[in-house]
Amino acid sequence: MRTTAASLAAPLLLAASAHALPELSISKRDAKLATSNVARGLVKRGGTVGTNVFDILTYSTGGAYYANVTIGTPPQDQVVILDTGSSDLYFDASTAAACEATGPYSCRGGTFTPKDSSSYTIVDASPAFNTSFGDGSTAVGPFAEDIVGIGNVRISNVQFGVAETVNSTTGYAIGLMGLGYSENEATTHIYPNMPEVLRDTGVINSRLYSVFLNDVGETSGTILFGGIDTTKYTGELATLDILPDVITGAVDQFITTVTSLSATIAGNTTSLFTGGTNSIAAYGNSDVALPVLLDTGSSAWSVPTTYYDDFIAPLFTYIDQDGYCSCSHQDDADSVTLTFGAKLNITVPAREFIIPVYNATTDDPLPYGDGTQACAFMIVAAEPTGEGFQTLGDAMLRSMYIVFDLDNGQLALAQAAVNSTARPSVVTVSAGPSGIASAISTAYSGAPTNTWSIAPEVQNATASFSVSTAQSTIGTATGTAALPADAQISSGGETGSASSSGSSATTTKKGGAAGLVVPGVEWSGVWVTGTAVMMAALGAGLMM
Structure with a gap:
C-alpha cells in the first residue's frame, strides 16, 4: 500500500502499505505433487507453491519488492509489488493514461490488455475497484476475473482489479499483490485474494506463507505459500x-x-x-x-x-x-x-x-x-x-x-x-x-491459540476455481534474470534483457534508495524535491 509517513494512517480503503521486495520467487511445490494427476494438468491437494521476489530500486522511492506473475489467455507477463500490508490484487490497464506516458510516474513492469485475453470477464464494472492511498495515489476501474499464473500453477476465475485510471504520486505505477486479510480489500464485496485462492483450490492447506527477503546486497528472495x-x-x-x-x-x-x-x-x-x-x-x-x-x-x-x-x-x-x-x-x-x-x-x-x-x-x-x-x-x-x-x-x-x-x-x-x-x-x-x-x-x-477474533476467509465466493500446472514455471528466475527488461542496468548504463522465465541479464545496482534528494545536490531527475517529504516517503510503501 502506498502512503507517506506524514499520512501513515493507511490508505483510505486499504489497511496498509506497499513497498520494495527482493525477487519474488516461488519455491517448488512439495514433491508429492509430482503425480499422474499433475501430468494431466491437475494439481493434487496439500502442497506448496513458491516464487522469487526481487528489489528494483529505480521503480520507486526507496525501492520495493516485486514478483513476476501472468494474467490472461494467452498469458500476459506482469510485475506486481508483494505487499503484506494490503489485500487487493490488481494490474494496471494498458489504456490508462499513465501507462501510455513516460516519466517517473508512468507504468512499469508490464500492463494488462483485457481485449487480448479470451478468458477475461468483468465481475463488477468501473468504478467498483476504487482505491486511494495516504500519499494521494489512486487507482480506479472494474473488478474482473481471469487466469492468474504464479510459480508452477495457473488458476482460473481469480478476481482482481483493473486500474483503468491510475495516478501515482511517488514513483512508477505498478500492479500489486496484497497478501493481507481479505477483509481490508477496497470493495464492499470482499473476494478471495491469493492466499485464499491457493487454499480454496487445494494447492496449499491453509492461509499461510513464508517470506525471505535476503540480504540487501542480493537481488533475490522468496515467498513460499503453504510451507x-x-x-x-x-x-x-x-x-x-x-x-x-x-x-x-x-x-x-x-x-x-x-x-x-x-x-x-x-x-x-x-x-x-x-x-x-x-x-x-x-x-x-x-x-x-x-x-x-x-x-x-x-x-x-x-x-x-x-x-x-x-x-x-x-x-x-x-x-x-x-x-x-x-x-x-x-x-x-x-x-x-x-x-x-x-x-x-x-x-x-x-x-x-x-x-x-x-x-x-x-x-x-x-x-x-x-x-x-x-x-x-x-x-x-x-x-x-x-x-x-x-x-x-x-x-x-x-x-x-x-x-x-x-x-x-x-x-x-x-x-x-x-x-x-x-x-x-x-x-x-x-x-x-x-x-x-x-x-x-x-x-x-509455539504459542497458545490466539483468543482474539480472527478475520475469516471469504465465504460463499461466487468464483469456481480450477487449477492446473503451468507449461513453464512463472516468476522463478533468480538474480537479475528475474528483473523486467526496463529494470536491467548494465555497467555502461545500457539496458539488458530478461524475462520471468530466467534469461540471462547484466548486473544491476542493488540495495539503494532510488529517487531521493541529498542536501546541497540538485538532480533534475529526482522524484521527491523536499528532504522532509523524502524522509516521510521512506517511512512507508509508496507504490501502488
Whole structure:
C-alpha cells in the first residue's frame, strides 16, 4: 500500500502499505505433487507453491519488492509489488493514461490488455475497484476475473482489479499483490485474494506463507505459500499471536510488538528500552512496547518521534539532521537488536538500514558532502498514525524469516539465514493450530491459540476455481534474470534483457534508495524535491 509517513494512517480503503521486495520467487511445490494427476494438468491437494521476489530500486522511492506473475489467455507477463500490508490484487490497464506516458510516474513492469485475453470477464464494472492511498495515489476501474499464473500453477476465475485510471504520486505505477486479510480489500464485496485462492483450490492447506527477503546486497528472495523452508533461517522459529487492530478489535493486520531495543555502536552495546507487553496494552502511552505492522510494502522502520529523538539519534551521531550519512558507514560493525513479543531477538546489521541513494533518472549514485556516496538512514521518525502502530519495513524484515499464518492469527519469526547457499528444504504445513509445530521438528517455540477474533476467509465466493500446472514455471528466475527488461542496468548504463522465465541479464545496482534528494545536490531527475517529504516517503510503501 502506498502512503507517506506524514499520512501513515493507511490508505483510505486499504489497511496498509506497499513497498520494495527482493525477487519474488516461488519455491517448488512439495514433491508429492509430482503425480499422474499433475501430468494431466491437475494439481493434487496439500502442497506448496513458491516464487522469487526481487528489489528494483529505480521503480520507486526507496525501492520495493516485486514478483513476476501472468494474467490472461494467452498469458500476459506482469510485475506486481508483494505487499503484506494490503489485500487487493490488481494490474494496471494498458489504456490508462499513465501507462501510455513516460516519466517517473508512468507504468512499469508490464500492463494488462483485457481485449487480448479470451478468458477475461468483468465481475463488477468501473468504478467498483476504487482505491486511494495516504500519499494521494489512486487507482480506479472494474473488478474482473481471469487466469492468474504464479510459480508452477495457473488458476482460473481469480478476481482482481483493473486500474483503468491510475495516478501515482511517488514513483512508477505498478500492479500489486496484497497478501493481507481479505477483509481490508477496497470493495464492499470482499473476494478471495491469493492466499485464499491457493487454499480454496487445494494447492496449499491453509492461509499461510513464508517470506525471505535476503540480504540487501542480493537481488533475490522468496515467498513460499503453504510451507516453510528450514534452510532460510537460523536458531529458533518462534510463534507470536498477532495483536487485534485497535480500531476494529479483530486480528486483521500483521501487528506484533517490539518489547526491547538495543544498539551496538563502535563495539559498545546500549540498551535503548526494554519492557512492555505483547498485548493490547502496548497501544497505550504507559506501555513502552512499540506495536508494529510487519509490512513488506514499506522500506523503512517508522518509529515515534520521541523514540527517535530519545534513543536513536543520540547513538547514531553520524546521521545528519536530514537523515543521511556517508555510505562508508555501511561497512561499520554497528547493528540494532529488536526483541519481538518478549520472546525472540532479531539482530539487524547496519548495511540493512543504511542504504545507497541513486538518481531516479540516470541511476547514478548521489554524492555526500565529503565526496563519498550518500546513504539514507532507514530508521525514521514518524508522527502518530491514529491506528496505534507504525510500520516495520524491509530495512528490518530483511534480517527476519517470517511465517504469516492468517488462519491462526499468528506470526512465526526467526533470524534470517541471509546469503545461504544451502539447498532448500521445504516442509509442508498442515491446516489447524498445530500445523507449524507438526512441520518443524526442532528449535520451535509455539504459542497458545490466539483468543482474539480472527478475520475469516471469504465465504460463499461466487468464483469456481480450477487449477492446473503451468507449461513453464512463472516468476522463478533468480538474480537479475528475474528483473523486467526496463529494470536491467548494465555497467555502461545500457539496458539488458530478461524475462520471468530466467534469461540471462547484466548486473544491476542493488540495495539503494532510488529517487531521493541529498542536501546541497540538485538532480533534475529526482522524484521527491523536499528532504522532509523524502524522509516521510521512506517511512512507508509508496507504490501502488
